[in-house]
Structures are given as C-alpha cells and as structure tokens.
Amino acid sequence: MSSSVHNNTGPVQLPEERRFLSASEAAALERELLEEYRFGRQQLVELCGHASAVAVTKAFPLPSLSRKQRTVLVVCGPEQNGAVGLACARHLRVFEYQPSIFCPTRSADALHRDLTTQCEKMDIPFLSFLPAEVRLIDDAYGLVVDAVLGPGVRLAEAGGHCARALATLKRLSIPLVSLDVPSGWDAEAGGDAKDAVQPDVLVSLAAPKSCADRFSGRLHFVAGRFVPDDVRRKFGLHLPKYTGTDCVASL
Template sequence: MSSASGPGREPLRYLSKAEAEAIEKELLEDYRFGRQQLIEIRGHACAVAVSKAFPLPSLPRKQPTVLVVCGAAQIGAVGLVCARHLRTFGYEPTIFYPKRSLEPLYRDFTTQCEKMDIPFLSYLPTEVQLINAAYNAVVDAVLGADAEPAEPYAAILATLAHVRIPIVSLDVPSGWDAEAGGSGGISPDVLVSLTAPKRCARRFRGRQHFVAGRFVPYDVQKKFELNAPEYPGTECVVALGGPRRQ
C-alpha cells in the first residue's frame, strides 16, 4: 500500500473547508475545468476506489451488488457517476436518490444511469432489508461537506449509522463536520478523499483511506502545499498507509 509520505517527503496536507473551496475556485476559474468534468473525474476515481476496496473476486456475495445513496448537491452527482462506472466495471449498483436535483447537469447524470438500466429505489431499505438484499457495500454520497442533515437526509443517516455492511464515504462522511469530524453517526469502513483529504479525515478510523487527486495540476498542488502522495503507475487513486491515529 502506498504511503502519504516517505523519506524526504513532507507530510500530506489536510485541508480546511476554506482551503478546499479555494482550490475548487482556482480549478474552475483559472484552469477552466468545467463542473461536469470535475464531477466525472471524481466519480470515476470513486468507482476505482470501491473496486480496490471490494475487488470482484473477493466479494462474499454471489452478486457484486452496491447501493449508492445520493444527495441533491454536487456530491450526489459524484455518486451517480460512481454508480455508472461501477456498472461498467462489472458491479451491480442500485441507486437511492430521494431528492433529485433539477439542475440540467445533474439530470443528465441521472439519465445516463437510467439508460444503463441501473435501478433507482423509491425508498431506503431498513437495516434488516439492506442485509437481506445482499448488498456488499453502501456508497455514502449523501451530504459530503454539508454538515447539517435536513430531511430526508437525517432519517437516511440514522439508518446508515446502524447498518452492519461496509460503508464507503465520498470526500467527507455524511453528517461529519469537514474540519472537526464527527462523533457517532456514520462510521465508514472506507473513505475516498477528493482532491486532497479534509481535516476531518484525521479522525477516520476505518479500514482504508483513498485519495483521488492525481488530476490536480502541479502548480495548484505546489501553491496549496498539498504534498500529494505518489500515485503508482497510471493510477488515479492511492491508498494511504492506514488510518490516522493522531
């Protein structure tokens, strides 16, 4: 497993919410990345991370099923793209998207999933139903850095907090403060930090932590002193050397 730092390397930078927003602004305005482009890059990287955390040959279930729970904000769109790529990787994703965004961009991502025959649930299964439905994992793309869970998300998080199947949180575990972290609530087994880890990732105690930020231009990495990990070969994500304990 690759490490965040090694001999002669500075420690990996953990971003404040303001720093993450500043990087996003620079990518959009100075480097002319499009929102659709960034969502696509990140959603693909998240699917790659899921495939590394739960390789197809190792899954205990006969069917490689994954439930992707999406919120209405941008992280939900990342979840939709993640589900689409999981389908192309040979998984069987199902999506729960209770409050669909009316933004044309997000609607396009929804249409892509529908056209690929990815099922959309009309309700979130209970804890028992989630287990009995033989899902191998749940992808948490509900809130991201939005820390205040209004309905219907508060009830969703209450259910996810008690499930006994692995949860993969995208960027910031839903319900956590992006800087302070969270107490109680969701305890993901896997965290996929987008662009760079947020400060809350220092409190992550799960099984695997991936960073998906290889696409970030070198000058942006240098300006914000990201001290990015080394990505092996052509990989778009890298697994850090275990959860932080400090």
C-alpha cells in the same frame, strides 16, 4: 515559508506541507480549478466519479466477491457529492458490479438530471424509498456508497430526507464507503461518534479534508491525480505519489 490563498474573507495562511485541507481551503482549491484552470463541473464530477469507482474496486476486488456481495447501494444527495455518486454508480456498472441508487431528494440541477438519465438508461435500478429496517438493506446489498453530503453541506441544512437516510446508513452492518467526507461530518471537526456514519473506506476527492484525520476505518484513498502540481504546491499539499496510470492512491 508558508504560501497563501484567498477566500471570501481574505488570505488564508497555509503551513508548508500537510495532508489535509480545511473546508474553506477545499472550497478555494475547487474555485482555483473551476475559475483559473477552467475545468468544467461535468469534467470534475466525471473524474471524481470514475476514481471513486476505481477505489471501490481496490477495496472490494470483484474476483473476491460473491454474486450478492457485488450489489452496491449508492446513496446520492442533491449536491455535487451526489453527482459524483451517480457517476461512480455508472462506472461501477461498467466494472461489472451491480449498483442500485437511492436519492433521498431529487435535484433540479441539469448535471444531476443528465447523470441520472445515463444511469436509468443503463438499467441501474433507482429505489423509490430506503427501507427503515436495516436488516433488509444488509441482506440485499454487499456494500453501500455514501454520496449524500459533501464537505460544504451541514446535516442540519440538508433536509429531513437526507437526515433520515443517514440515520439508516449509520445502523448498517455491511461496509460503507464515503465519498470525500463521511456525510454529516463537519469537514474540520469530524463527526460526533454517536450520531455520525463511521465508514470503512474513505475516498477523499481532490485532497483530504481535515476531518479525515479522525477517520478510523480500514482504507483511505485520495482521488486527486487530476489536481495540477502547481495547485498542490500552492496549497502546500504533501500527498502520496500515484503510480502508473492509477487515479487513486492509498494513504
């Protein structure tokens, strides 16, 4: 028996059990959380940002890192993915990493502005530009968190500043951690191998999007413990169990 959810164009038939969501199913799941469950956007961004930072600590444990490797460049786009990046950066600072932030485009959104203020007041440096010479970034940071674009945003729509930042990110040698989807990938079809970033670590938020099937990096986490069981069942999601109080699980 398959279950169904509704999106703007009518019901979507879902297979009985799977690990991935299409872009429209991911949007429907988020709508369910916001409209039916009355989660707040601030609340979801905080949960996802915290879990993303925890995933970074699991992939790159602090005691295993040199002082230089603890420096993390978090690149935050103007949409919700970038807001999660800002919350992630703050939690990384709390976990004693040394984050810096680069926002290719500043967002006018109030939540973005407040999360930015929190980071600024906690003395997290904001870069005014991203060096075009990738060696400078490779030398200065231990890893990069890619929070540029989420599953709903195509590279072509994101504007030149984001596209230029991604063009730099894909030439880096240091490890890349992508939040939710590798930025610029199609949430379903994935990314063109030549033009797309190829993260070492992927942190799927709420549930993995279809493109995660094409992810070939070292580690894939899902950060969706906050998704209620009934919602997981409704979307036919079959995901690994979270243990103890862990907010992320390894896939």
